[in-house]
Amino acid sequence: MVDAMLNGFLGLGAGFANLHWSNPIMIAVGCVLLYLGIKKDFEPLLLVPIGFGCIIVNIPLAGLMEKHGFLRTIYDAGVMTELFPLFIFVGIGAMTDFGPVLENPYTFLLGAAGQFGIFLTLLLALALGFTQLEAVSVGIIGACDGPTAIYVTSKYAPHLLGAVSVAAYSYMSLVPVFQPPIMRALTTKKEREIVMKTHQKTVSRTTKLMFPLVITVIGGLIAPMGLPLIATLMLGNLMKESGAVARLTRAAENEIANIVTLLLAISIGATMDGRAFLRKETLIILCLGFVAICLDTVCGVLFGKVLKVLTGGKVNPLIGAAGISAFPMSARVVQKEGHNYNKKSYLLMHAMGANAGGQVGSVLAAAVMLAVLKGMGVI
């Protein structure tokens, strides 16, 4: 009788007895993510469920990520199958207006330049000892696009998913902090003051309807491995532009995007078990992720300077910084910087074009990367 009661009491303390040293640290990390999301408003839709998932997965013996555990079920159903990032892309496509990039198609090239950081970081990651597929997953943080990073990493380096996702989403929200100093360092005061002419609306509805179809077909033929990413983004956009499926568009923008975001984010948090997360590789990944997005900004602004020369000074190089996928945050940063130096300068629509180009560019860069990997026989 006494033994039974003693064992019963010991059962109550089993959680404490099985705590690994890394668990309290990761619970603290989860609390930090919650603080950033709730108090500082850093991507709260993602950091709150990620932070909470991180906390609960670091409580021992709960079995949440064991076979048949509830987080494991969600993770296997949506992350390992790549469904969650693809559903989110449908919502992103439905929320994005590609009109500004269609008004100035050259801004697609700014969207391409903004992806240089992916490939440069891939080289750095290889130099630091990551395997080839791990380096691809680390480099993709430079796409500055959460679903793309999750799609690639869950496929080729799922053990890095927690670190890559946290890096991608955290740094996206820090864009207004680290982009301005880079923009100022790479441009002269005269360049920052350049006023770009604003255009009247010049894109027909037919062109806006053809755009998602062209991107899907041509992009899919060039890089078939990336077609799921391209197609889901463009499906959302086609639904929006057609105007014929308003209910589906609303559902994609709201209910589907919100539900999938919740499930995806909590699944990502569930990968942040202390024993898997607290390794030196995680710190290196967090550093490389930061470097990737900085390199994106550097290359984008430098490309903006090239365009300025080619157009005889009509293009303000600052808009190059918006060629990343942090939409529409980066465009607002560019507008603010340009306006600070010249009150007559309104770069927002041009920057939105570059930003939308960056959205397409990041997806196409990932698709091209996967196609090249397939061509080289690595996957």
Place this chain on the structure above:
Amino acid sequence: MLGFDVSSEQYSSSQSFQEVGMVKMDNVTFGVTMLIVGMGGTLLTLGIMSLIMAALKRVFPYRKEEEEKS
């Protein structure tokens, strides 16, 4: 027992998939190829897209009256 096993079957199978039957390439060749072909491919793809969209704008120009009707 880890809640999330880093050496899960999923990762092990992808690692062995990388080693078995696929081309093994040194990291320098891999990295430089990815940089040149990957970045070049991205620029080329988006360049083609921008040309196609510019052409579509010419083929389907914006007409105020038609846009207002639709």
